[in-house]
Amino acid sequence: MTPPKHVWSGDWEAESEAEARRRAEAEAERQTRESQAAEAPTAVGRTIAPGSPADPYARPEGAPPRRGRVAALAIVAILIIGGGAFAAGLLLDGDDDSKSSTTPVAALPSVGSKPVTPSRGQTRAGAIYAAASPAVVSIRTSTGTGTGFLIDKQGTVVTNDHVVETSKDVQVKFGTDGRTIQGEVKGVDPSSDLAVVHIDASTIPGGVKPLEFADSRGVSVGDVAIAIGNPFGLDRTVTEGIVSSLGRTLKAPNGFQIDDVIQTDAAINPGNSGGPLLDDGGKVIGVNSQIATNGVTSGNVGIGFAVPSNTVRQVVPGLKQGKTVSHAWLGVQIDTSGASAPNATSGAVIGSVETGGPAESAGLQAGDVVKSVDGQEVRDSTGLSTYINSRAPGDKIKLKVERSGQTQDLDVTLENRPEQVPSQAGTQTTP
Incomplete structure (x- = not known):
């Protein structure tokens, strides 16, 4: 069994390796330049301070920090303690660099979940799909497509960090009306592989109800698990399975560890990234992120992984405000x-x-x-x-x-x- 891979329809692994190499080369060159600048003045009699306007490696004002992707290479396949399971200690860094303090996170609420009662002649999966699928969207960037889902009436869409990557704007489409909506990436957290996209509330189709989160501590092995997403670009596909295991760990896009991951045998494939994993009450218990493959095919073999809802509930409020999550x-x-x-x-x-x-x-x-x-x-x-x-x-x-x-x-x-x-x-x- 090969290591889990992100279920993103773009060439995520190749892009990760290229970005990691680029960052390493840029960092090595930057350190060399800083060392040389510290030892001798420049031709105009001054050194170039890192981060100054004259520094070619400085991040433009207002631009998000550069975010590398660590590939699954033997030499860097390292997870350093400090991962992705979040509790009351999670903090947010403010946008003002002059502020040295951080602010505690207030998590999104969880709601109780009762099993959905199907109508006569309707399956349970069918009833959950009818209720939840209108809030599930496809997300497209210049490199591929993934999935997201609406969580409030203000236009907040949750997806994976590896879906949006460095994009500032993405295309969002609800399956209910087929319109393409411009979405703004408000925040990303590579450590939990989560991202928040904002769309104008006026563009939300009528009758679409945002999805709610369950408390993932209440999930048990054997529970019903239903995934909705856009595998291989197939709009709002539903698959049903069970929770196969709990407490798994995964490698996040930045190489750190995501904890308390939910394993499921509900079919998850490339394009499902960022979509919801639902319980039998139609409440979100996780965000589908990775799959394990047998090395022969990149498709589903019955082992999928989702970032738990309690991690999502803790991280999303800060990302919605455009803040950086501290771990x-x-x-x-x-x-x-x-x-x-x-x-x-x-x-x-x-x-x-x-x-x-x-x-x-x-x-x-x-x-x-x-x-x-x-x-x-x-x-x-x-x-x-x-x-x-x-x-x-x-x-x-x-x-x-x-x-x-x-x-x-x-x-x-x-x-x-x-x-x-x-x-x-x-x-x-x-x-």
Whole structure:
């Protein structure tokens, strides 16, 4: 079974690799230029400050930060703890760069879900489709097509980050009337693979009811799962299955880890990206994002993955306002091979520590085994990642680690995660 791939009808993987290479080359050149500028004045007797108008690598005023895509190459297939499961600690960075503080996120509400009662002669899937599909849209950019869905009457559409990528504007189409509507990308979060598109409320077709979110903590294995999307460009296709498993982890577009992912056998294919995964009450339990394939075909083999609704509920309000979501970062890479600590039977084994990161500052070392965090037992890498993801940048945590047979406590102050996973050759990968 090959690693999961994003279900986007464009050539996402090739574009990811090209963008990652471009960013690496640009960053290397920028660092070289900065080093040279620091050592000697320019021809006009001054250095060029990074970010100044004279700096060719400066981001234009008002432009969104550059966002790279990390490809699934062996040398960079690294997930650094600090992933995509979100709790009360999630923060938003304000648009004003002069502000050093961050603002706590207020999550979107969840609603109770009762199983839909079909009309006479109607299937349950048919009833859910009739109610939910009008709010499902197709999204087209210059590189491909995907899916999204309306969540309020103000014109907020949720989709995947890897669907919109660097686009500022996209084309949105409701299947109910076939009109093409211009949509503005308000915000993206590569760490959770989520994005928000805004359309003018007046363009929403009459009678379309926005979809509501269920609490994904209430989802159980075996529950009904219904996906609606645009696989291979086939408008608003519905597929039905079950929730196959919970608590899966996926690689986000920026290389970090998305936690608490829902696995389903509802058929999901290229073009389904960004569409809703619904429960038997027609409420959103996840956003369809990736599939696993057998290496022979890129189509469905019964293993699809959705970002859980509680992650969506937490991230979307900030993206809707055009803000940047901040994620807590520990700065370690996990060794799942057992090479760093062959005798460890439980805990998260540290494969390497990111230079200059919070873990290094606290004294964490490669080969350490994290046994608990803030008094809570850590059984494996997922447990550590999930806990870090529930905290916010600036939070202080206490790690109990085992090193050379001795146990010690380390105090760590979490920092804000970098834009993408720093690549480091020779490091063991994490799930």
